[in-house]
Amino acid sequence: MPSSVLIIDDEESVAWALRKACERQGYRVAVSATAEAGLDLAGQHPPDAVFLDIRLPGMDGLTALGKLRHLAPAAAVVVITAHGNLSTAVKAVEGGAFDYLSKPFDLDQALEAVKRAVGRSVGANGGGPNTPALAVQPDDPDAIVGRSAAIQAVFKRIALVAPSDACVLVTGGSGSGKELVARAIHANSPRRGKPFLPVHVAALNPNLVESELFGHAKGAFTGADRARPGLLTLADGGTVFLDELADIPLPVQAKLLRVLERQEVLPVGGTEAHRVNVRVVSATHADLSAAVAAGTFRHDLFFRLNVYPIPVPALGDRADDIGPLAEHFLRKFAPGSAELPADTLAFLKARSWPGNVRELRNALEHAAIVARGGPLRPEHFPAPMSIPGGAAVGDRLAAVVREWVRDRVDKTGGAEPADLYQGLLNDVEPVLLAEVLRQLDGNRLAATRWLGLARATLRKLMRKYGLADAAGDGTDES
Template sequence: MSKVLVVDDEQAICWGITKVATNLGHEVQGAASAEEGLRLAATFQPDLIVLDVRLPGIDGITAVEQFRATAGDVPIIIITAFGDMETAVRAVRSGAFEYLLKPFDVADIRAAIVRALRETPTLAPIITPTSDPLQLVGHTPVMQELFKKIALVAATDTSVLVEGESGSGKELVARAIHQHSASAERPFVAVNVAALSPTLAESELFGHVAGAYTGAQRARDGLLVQANGGTLFLDEVADIPLPVQVKLLRAVEQGEVLPVGSDTPVKSRFRIIGASHRNLKERVHAGEFRHDLYFRLCAFEIVIPPLRDRAEDIPLLVHHFASRLAGSPRAFAEETLAELQRRPWHGNVRELRNAIEHAQVVARSGVVMPEHLPPPQPSFHGPGTAGGSHQQQLSEASYARAEELLSDPDATGQVYSRLLAEVERPLLVRAMKRFSNEYAPAARALGLHRTTLKKKLDDYHLGE
């Protein structure tokens, strides 16, 4: 049996965690403040501390060092309902064993307690960067989870693959990882691979010696050498020519860069962060991207949620952009914020920023109204992009159709069933056609019981 100290000023949370730990067979004591928790720790001597961030008096993360001085090097699970980038980084920097976001499932806290009492390593602390961190804005659960992932990987030198639609902030994520890492004072070298000439991409990345090719009058260090000791950010990494991919893989694994025209490698070690709005797995299957480089890049993967999946962050982003754009910040009417939250934002945060800038110019002074906004932009996603996948197209079409039905008074009370029927019917038709109208294989593929499939087909008048 171990001793667990729970420090949280929310009585329900404290009771719930106490119940979970007690059911696991541990002795538990609770405290409503860091000060009370420190007094208990001195005599209780816990084997594990579960610590909330926002507490009356001393906040949880500030109190971590005091808890360690009192209770020794015990694992500490930090929990918070207000996860942002700074909180996540401070939690990891403090050496917390785990960082959980409220609301969490009972299974999450149970698993964290079991692991903390079974394992001894804590999250590696990271060096405090000297420059101000770049700001990623959001308070939704998906953004809090993103902040946590950035904080975790920043404490290592692991390669990272950042995926997300155009305009979602892939370079901002890469810069945040770098600035919160131990190499924050070292170079951050960013290059958009799609902007490189295919014939000169190798020279740009690896450098060249004098006379390596026509026009190469002087030797030049490539971007991989310039990133030595720091971070190399390759935006649109899917566009790296296949022959260059082979050299890049060797450079990353061996820490050696071979300039064009040279037989002597140059030592250079760096963290590589790749980013793409394309589906790299599909590129691998198509033979357009090396599988070994893909696996080297995606040692740790971060997927940035599109803006439409975190519409609750839009008012916060509006204030963020309005306060930083040239001129006096404008007030935004409630109906304007509501309109901004309704839009699909195919261009994501970049498109939102442009819309805010446009609105502030048109409004000139006073309150920004919906008529000051630019018209919604269409989707520019083409084939082969993340936004152009069938899944994305279906998602966007579903958003649009749902909006139509919700705005139709005649559809009131039938929106769910009508939208479901519009999607379900073609799925059933296609499944039966694919399996030559055989119920059993079609039902297995769909994950339905055979009788359930037959009933659905009858409901849509699709039965034999």
């Protein structure tokens, strides 16, 4: 008999698409628009897998999740939501959810989830009463704020890995919130009552990194007049967050690997190692794979630290989170006074943020000071920061494209926008062609090489956009 799937979602288009996709795969499918009706169906015919929306009329999905555990204990539940946060993700995992999808999602992604889910016992997923309660609340200063699909993927990965002792490698640009991810992992783990020690490796004296991490024995070096425990020992029972991992010297990397493999620390100048129980979460904005290839980072340590990677998206890839982030920061800087008008929010979304969330936070604090309790206007914000090497230009271009798409979608009034791709080309191509020709003094032959176009294609595009005058006499010669 084919496996059965129960879909509980009040959004008709989503339920219809999921049903059709599952039926094409040969699954038997039942659909309900409410949790109450879905629970009745599950009680009558326990499904193999369930798609469960969080926001439902009447009983919410998280409450229904607990009841499903009793009615259909063998069913693997895939939670879906358009409004998830870290609390939702953690509670879903605590409740025994098999997987967690954020809307909008690809049908292929949903089908992959249900393929893994059918026939699986939820009891094998690690959910249950021993998972920790959520320790970081939305208004906590260490909260990770956002509703975008990109940040919800981070919430899901935090929720899944937090109950374990696995090493986690957090990657992302400077200011993207890597330490907040590490704190959230610790706060939602069984170690949350023990120390969380952040270690910013780049800030340590290169000659003392080993002593700082592992401690030293009395007389180990000049000035070591007494024994001193290292940070790994001080964090015993808790979590150490190693930031800027790539800056750890090679000799120290070998000793760190021993800690991870054997949970033993040997102080500098010491002769006897001692046991520690510590979890390591590390972070870097560098390309560790390239460092391994260059021989500046040990491949065995890289694989040991990269058991569970969590990439943190740049702010430019989660522009929809700028509004919630701004509200979060303004509650701290100017509670009850500063306002963020719609045009200012649009300005913030269109602006490049090469410094990510940290830059946004600092810019909002600056603007709140200048606004003196009044509405925040674009002129209250500091000038954009620039990044050497042109990174800021690329970020600005990406921000402009995102704003262009949002503008076209908004202007459709809910209808599907048509020909977005061609529309963008029509707006961008003439500017690109004209500027390249201008920079090359109208030399079309050189322009074809810069643009990677055939001569005939360039001539056709120039005629299309009326750019004959941009190339001087119109010849292909220099």
